[in-house]
Amino acid sequence: MSGIEIRNLWKEYGDQVVLQNVDLTIAPRAFIALVGPSGCGKTTFLRMLLGQETPTRGTITLDGAPLPHEPDPDRGVVFQRYSVFPHMTVLGNVMAGPELRASRFLGRTFGARRRAIADEARAMLAEVGLAGSEDKYPAQLSGGMQQRLALAQALMMKPKVLLLDEPFGALDPGIRSDIHRLMKRLWNEVPMTVVMVTHDLKEAFTLATRIIAFERTRDRPEERLRYGATITKDILIWPPRSAGKTTIWDADLLPGRDDPTIPGPIAGTTWPKEEPDADAYPPLR
Structure with missing residues (x-):
């Protein structure tokens, strides 16, 4: 399972309050879209879910256990700027995570284990539409193909939670539509919870099961340091979407x-x- 509980969450940087009193329950297999104006703490919230940031106050639990303070294989992430290794081939990028997990000191496997990881990586690349590109380097791929590679790289680790930080914002409309269809299919087929930051409301309503809006309720100049953003709207999509089911x-x-x-x-x-x-x-x- 992959349920997330956030209770009384605050995040401060020095004298500046970024987020305040955030309470949220995310059900397993949900697809959550985080929306709101720039600077309201959406990416900071995502980084706390990833483990890159530590809450000033409050708790985050995953499946009832405290969230580790560092990123781990249970949480995959795809950023707007593609987080792939430019010196590795497409196949090498997708194999990197499982090989590092299997061999922490060498970062490389051999023999039957390596062949098994390579076969699984090729199958994942086929799933995201990159079959035949295994020997190319990221610089030889289009923007949409690089985004598919970043998704394959994250999904190869079989995360419980997939975190997306505006991953489709820089894509052309046609490619973006293709990636949306791919993302819907992968969410339906792979047992994971997805939390996505986006500024595109159409994208949020197209993909998500639930939309969470962050906003500063007190945003006058003299209030901006001492009052942070919080959840102001919690919208359930109708008709309800459930992973693997037809609406x-x-x-x-x-x-x-x-x-x-x-x-x-x-x-x-x-x-x-x-x-x-x-x-x-x-x-x-």
Whole structure:
């Protein structure tokens, strides 16, 4: 499981309060989108979930146990700037984490263990659409392909929690749409909880099961140091999304059809799921 509990969380840097009195329960397999204006502490909150920052006050627990104060394999992260090793091939990047975990001193495995890790890495690359690029270097990949590589690198460690810090903001709209579809599929197939920082509300409503808004409720110039941001809105997406399950909007779509504006069965009917004959619908007038 991968449930997260945040209780009475505060973060201060010297005299400046960044976050105050944050209480949040994140269910296992949830997809949480963190939104809010720049400077309201979203990335700081994500860094505390990762273990790069320590709360000034309050607690964070993962599956009932205190969150370790340093990053570990249970938490994967993908940043907006791709966190891949430029001197390694695509395959080498995805194998790096499991090899370091298996051989902490050498950072490299041999024989049957190395072949097993390589086979698993190739399968993961195929999952994210990078089959055939195993021997390329990151500089030879497009932006979208580098983002897929960063996702594969994080998922290869099988994290309980995947943290995303505006990972799709620099992508072109078409590539971004492809990555969104990939992210939906991976979230449905891989048992993990996802927490994503984004400034794009459309992206948040497209991917998330729940949207958490951070905001400074007291933001006058004389208040900005002593009052931090907190959760001001907690929005559950409707219809509810559950990992691995179909929503009511998807239930009546024909196989292979993802555009509900195309003439076809009306949602809520008992039309058969197979594609009907061309004469099944009257011509549009």
